[in-house]
Amino acid sequence: EVQLVESGGGLVQPGRSLRLSCAASEFTFSNYGMNWVRQAPGKGLEWVSYISSTSTTIYYADSVKGRFTLSRDNARKSLYLQMNSLRAEDTAVYYCTTGSSGFTYWGQGTLVTVSS
Amino acid sequence: DIQMTQSPSTLSASVGDRVTITCRASQSISNWLAWYQQKPGKAPKLLIYKASTLENGVPSRFSGSGSGTEFTLTISSLQPDDFATYYCQQYNTYSSFGQGTKLEIK
Numbered sequence: 001e002v003q004l005v006e007s008g009g010g011l012v013q014p015g016r017s018l019r020l021s022c023a024a025s026e027f028t029f030s031n032y033g034m035n036w037v038r039q040a041p042g043k044g045l046e047w048v049s050y051i052s053s054t055s056t057t058i059y060y061a062d063s064v065k066g067r068f069t070l071s072r073d074n075a076r077k078s079l080y081l082q083m084n085s086l087r088a089e090d091t092a093v094y095y096c097t098t099g100s101s102g103f104t105y106w107g108q109g110t111l112v113t114v115s116s
Numbered sequence: 117d118i119q120m121t122q123s124p125s126t127l128s129a130s131v132g133d134r135v136t137i138t139c140r141a142s143q144s145i146s147n148w149l150a151w152y153q154q155k156p157g158k159a160p161k162l163l164i165y166k167a168s169t170l171e172n173g174v175p176s177r178f179s180g181s182g183s184g185t186e187f188t189l190t191i192s193s194l195q196p197d198d199f200a201t202y203y204c205q206q207y208n209t210y211s212s213f214g215q216g217t218k219l220e221i222k
Contacts, residue, residue: 035211045152045160045203047211059210062117095159102150102165102207109159 002027002105004096009110012086022079022096022107030074033057035103036081038092038112048094049081064090086114118142118206122214128222133194137217139187139204148208151180151189154216155200163202164189194219 008020022034036048049070050059058070069082079096093109119142129135139149147167152160162171164180167187177192191198199221204214 037213044216045154045205045213047205047213050210061210097159099162099165101169102162102171102205103152103160104162104171106159106161 004105004107006094006096006107006110009112011113011115013116014087014114016086017084018086018112020081020094020110024077029077032098034072034079034098037095037097040092088114090114118145118209118212120204120206120212120214122204122217124217126218126220128220129194130222131194131196135191135194137189137202139214141185141206144184145206145208147183148206149187150205150207152203153200160203
């Protein structure tokens with residue numbers, strides 16, 4: 001069974017940094033583009049970023065462009081989201097997700113809270 | 117950026133009802149549209165992709181249609197497990213989600 005396990009969330013002060021990780025198992029990680037999607041408390045889903053299988057293509061939502069950096073390590077079957085200059089509006093559950101058409105597989109999410 | 121607009125935002129219905137949720141894209145996305153179901157505290161679950169293809173294991177009472185800019189999700193006969201929030205998503209250009217439709221028990 002495909003597994004995606006996020007980690008690295010927590011409470012962080014505005015302006016500080018945090019790095020999220022997503023560990024993948026039970027599928028050929030290196031064949032799939034990967035995404036982060038976030039959900040603020042009581043709000044809807046927001047796509048954050050995408051990275052292609054070989055890291056040659058990376059996209060970001062306008063709301064995080066210039067502050068977040070997405071990367072992956074196919075040998076370690078891991079996805080990373082470096083989040084800098086965090087703001088209160090970045091507070092959300094962050095999901096790692098992938099699929100061939102639509103997002104079939106999702107992790108359980110990791111909560112990031114930006115607050116002083 | 118492509119904006120996705122769902123309607124209604126909230127829908128009250130009863131078990132056995134037929135319900136339809138609409139999603140509109142701000143520009144054509146061909147059929148690169150997916151529908152998700154989300155329950156509180158859980159990750160979203162993919163129901164339909166490519167506008168009308170049912171994901172494996174999803175009950176046949178769920179169906180999707182549309183292309184270009186107008187799409188619909190229909191549940192033919194509501195079951196108790198179907199009361200949840202539903203989102204559409206375009207994946208034609210990057211990705212973006214609709215704001216969600218909360219399906220409540222009447």
